[in-house]
Amino acid sequence: MTRPLSILLAATALAGCAVGPDYKAPQTAGSAAQPFIGQSAAVTAAEPEGEWWRLYADPVLDRLVADALVANKDVAVAIANLAQARAVLREQRAGRLPQTGIDASAQYGRRILGQQQVPGLKREDVIYDAGLSVSYELDLFGRVTRSIEAARGDAEAARGALDATRVAVAAETARAYADAVSSAERLAVAERTLGLLDRTVTLTGKRFEAGRSSRLDVSRASALRDQQRATLPPLRADRAAALFRLATLTGRTPADLPVEATQRTTTLRLAQPIPVGDGRGLLARRPDIREAERRLAAQTARIGVATAALYPTISLGGSIGSTSTSLGDMFTGGPFRWLLGPLLSWAFPNQEANRARIAQADAAARGELARFDQTVLTALQETETALARYSAALQRQQALSDAAAQARTAATITRAQLREGRADFLVVLDAERTSALAEGDLAASDAAVADAQVDLFRALGGGWQTAPEPVLAAR
Numbered sequence: 014m015t016r017p018l019s020i021l022l023a024a025t026a027l028a029g030c031a032v033g034p035d036y037k038a039p040q041t042a043g044s045a046a047q048p049f050i051g052q053s054a055a056v057t058a059a060e061p062e063g064e065w066w067r068l069y070a071d072p073v074l075d076r077l078v079a080d081a082l083v084a085n086k087d088v089a090v091a092i093a094n095l096a097q098a099r100a101v102l103r104e105q106r107a108g109r110l111p112q113t114g115i116d117a118s119a120q121y122g123r124r125i126l127g128q129q130q131v132p133g134l135k136r137e138d139v140i141y142d143a144g145l146s147v148s149y150e151l152d153l154f155g156r157v158t159r160s161i162e163a164a165r166g167d168a169e170a171a172r173g174a175l176d177a178t179r180v181a182v183a184a185e186t187a188r189a190y191a192d193a194v195s196s197a198e199r200l201a202v203a204e205r206t207l208g209l210l211d212r213t214v215t216l217t218g219k220r221f222e223a224g225r226s227s228r229l230d231v232s233r234a235s236a237l238r239d240q241q242r243a244t245l246p247p248l249r250a251d252r253a254a255a256l257f258r259l260a261t262l263t264g265r266t267p268a269d270l271p272v273e274a275t276q277r278t279t280t281l282r283l284a285q286p287i288p289v290g291d292g293r294g295l296l297a298r299r300p301d302i303r304e305a306e307r308r309l310a311a312q313t314a315r316i317g318v319a320t321a322a323l324y325p326t327i328s329l330g331g332s333i334g335s336t337s338t339s340l341g342d343m344f345t346g347g348p349f350r351w352l353l354g355p356l357l358s359w360a361f362p363n364q365e366a367n368r369a370r371i372a373q374a375d376a377a378a379r380g381e382l383a384r385f386d387q388t389v390l391t392a393l394q395e396t397e398t399a400l401a402r403y404s405a406a407l408q409r410q411q412a413l414s415d416a417a418a419q420a421r422t423a424a425t426i427t428r429a430q431l432r433e434g435r436a437d438f439l440v441v442l443d444a445e446r447t448s449a450l451a452e453g454d455l456a457a458s459d460a461a462v463a464d465a466q467v468d469l470f471r472a473l474g475g476g477w478q479t480a481p482e483p484v485l486a487a488r
Contacts, residue, residue, distance in 0.1 A: 031155020032324070033317020036162070036310045039382060041389050046293035051400030055407055056469075059288035061298070063478040065470045066187050069281045073273050074190050077263055081186040082179055082480045084264025091175040092483040098171035102164040108150065108157040117143040141343055144334025148356070154324040159317030166311025173304030176477035180300060182262060184471035189259040190274065190281075191467060195460030196252035197278040202456045203244050206449045209424075210238035213445055216431070217438065230438045237442060241449055280459040283466065287403075289473060295396055296389060299474035305388040309381040316378055319370040325359035392474070399469040406465040410458040413451065420444070420451035 048058060062068060066078050082088065123137045152158055217234045220226035260270040296302055331353040337343045360367060427444040430436030470476070 030153065031158045031317055031321075033155065033159055033320040034313055036313045038306065039309065039385055041296060041386075044292075045296060045389060045393060046291065048291045049289060049397060049400055051397050051404060053400070053404045055286055055404060056289045056400065057286045058291060060290045060294055061288050061470075061473045061475045063475050065473070065475050066183065068283055068285070068287075069187075070284075071277070071281065073277065074187060074281075077190055077259065077274060078183050078186050078476075080263040081182050085182045085186075085262055086264060087178050088175070088182055091171075091178040095168070095171040095175050095483055098164070098168040102161070102168045105157070105160045105164040108160060109152070111147050111149040114146045115144070116146075117141075138338050140336065140338060141340055142334065142336045143343060144332055144350075146330065146332035148328045148330035150326065150328045153327060154321040155317055156321035156326070159314045159321065162314035163311045163318060166307045166309075166314060170304045170307035170311060173300045173307055175483060176300035176480075177304060179477040179480050180471060180474055183476035184467050186259065186262045187281075187470070188464065188467045189255050189262055191463040192255035192460070193252055193259060193275070194277045195280045195456075195463060196248055196255060198280050199453070199456040199460065200245065200248040200252065201278055202452050203241065203248060206452055207238065207241045207245070210234070210241050210445060210449070213428070213441070214238050216428075220431075220438075225434070226438060230442075233438075233442055234445075237446055237449075244453070280456075281463045281466075282459075287466065287469060289396075289400070289469070292393060295392060295473065299392050300477055301474075302385070302388050302392055305381070305385040309378065309385050312374065312378040312381045316371065316374040319367065319374045322360065322367040322370065323364055325357050325361075328356045328358075330354070330356055392472070395472040396469075399465065399472040403462075403465040403469050406458065406462045410455070410462050413455045413458045417448075417451040417455040420448040424448040 052058070064075075064078075066074055119139060119141050121137070121139045150157060214231070214234045217226055217231050221228065221231050256270060256275060257267045259274060260267045263270075290298075331351065333349075333351045335343050335349050337348065424441075424444040424447070427436050427441040431438065431441045
């Protein structure tokens with residue numbers, strides 16, 4: 014008895030030896046952690062806000078984003094994927110526990126007896142059988158350990174994917190809301206411009222009736238007004254489409270979108286520079302980078318799983334049971350059996366299939382490493398691009414604001430001169446057209462600035478830190 018016990022203890026001591034490579038987190042270039050290239054007066058080096066949408070100080074937007082983080086269906090899919098990955102992890106962890114099984118049967122049949130019939134024993138009868146088996150795999154080469162590591166990496170990657178989905182949902186919810194209110198503001202600007210052109214048409218008509226203007230002047234003014242009126246339906250359609258997107262993002266039908274989501278008519282604006290941090294903070298914050306790194310860890314562990322198949326699998330097991338023709342005799346007077354001993358399984362000597370699986374796992378790990386590197390580069394590219402576009406959008410907005418102010422002044426002066434008979438109608442018409450275009454361009458640039466801000470916030474990767482813990486609804 015001493016020798017088998019010694020062998021068991023020695024085997025158990027070896028169970029901590031796991032074959033395959035130990036995972037080491039990949040290194041990124043030192044330049045990736047530096048301050049961003051696209052720094053400007055519109056941003057600061059402070060760390061970004063977690064709930065960045067609160068910088069707009071709009072309670073309606075806050076509630077919509079909160080609703081989206083809970084009710085969005087893409088988030089629900091990501092939560093389900095996380096629950097599935099966690100269940101797989103539990104399954105793999107169960108490999109460390111003894112495996113047990115109970116079997117029982119009741120069969121009616123004829124037994125083959127010897128040439129001489131045993132007195133009192135029927136050749137045809139019901140036979141009852143029951144047994145309990147227990148087995149425990151000695152993880153000598155780390156197959157179970159590496160399987161758990163792989164499942165843990167998959168679960169953590171699924172959590173990263175969930176957080177990345179939340180980043181996208183928060184950003185797209187804010188974008189849909191911004192598009193809706195920007196369209197409403199552009200629509201209001203277009204309607205104000207249309208009102209001015211209506212007055213110009215009225216004034217031109219009076220001048221025509223008084224013989225101070227021609228029918229051509231009236232037609233030209235009416236054409237400009239009608240062109241402006243034609244810009245209204247697309248703006249209304251854009252606003253409706255943005256509201257429909259907003260309803261879908263928050264898990265609602267279009268008819269169920271709250272009324273307060275449709276009431277704001279001024280574009281979202283920030284009264285402070287955007288905190289963007291630096292590259293180091295970005296790499297630590299972006300959940301898609303964390304997801305890629307965890308997938309690399311999981312695939313590295315699978316190399317160990319495949320490598321462990323080169324070596325024998327040893328399990329310790331035993332069973333007890335009884336067979337009887339009577340339920341009452343099963344565990345009292347019936348025949349009783351028991352077995353105890355090790356079980357060895359080894360695909361040897363032909364291991365070409367196992368070596369091919371190792372090569373597959375290694376190639377997949379190298380692919381995951383490349384994917385991780387690409388994710389890092391993409392995160393930096395997206396952030397730098399968003400910074401550059403945000404700065405350019407602000408510059409364009411300022412230039413268009415100046416141009417719109419000058420155009421408004423010119424249109425006011427020419428209208429006054431027309432009333433006094435000191436200006437040619439074509440000059441007035443051109444000033445009106447220029448002012449209308451400038452006002453429309455300025456409203457569009459305000460919307461572009463808000464869109465660039467959302468792009469920047471999304472690239473920075475915040476918004477998932479304070480989201481509620483995932484809860485999978487019971488079916």
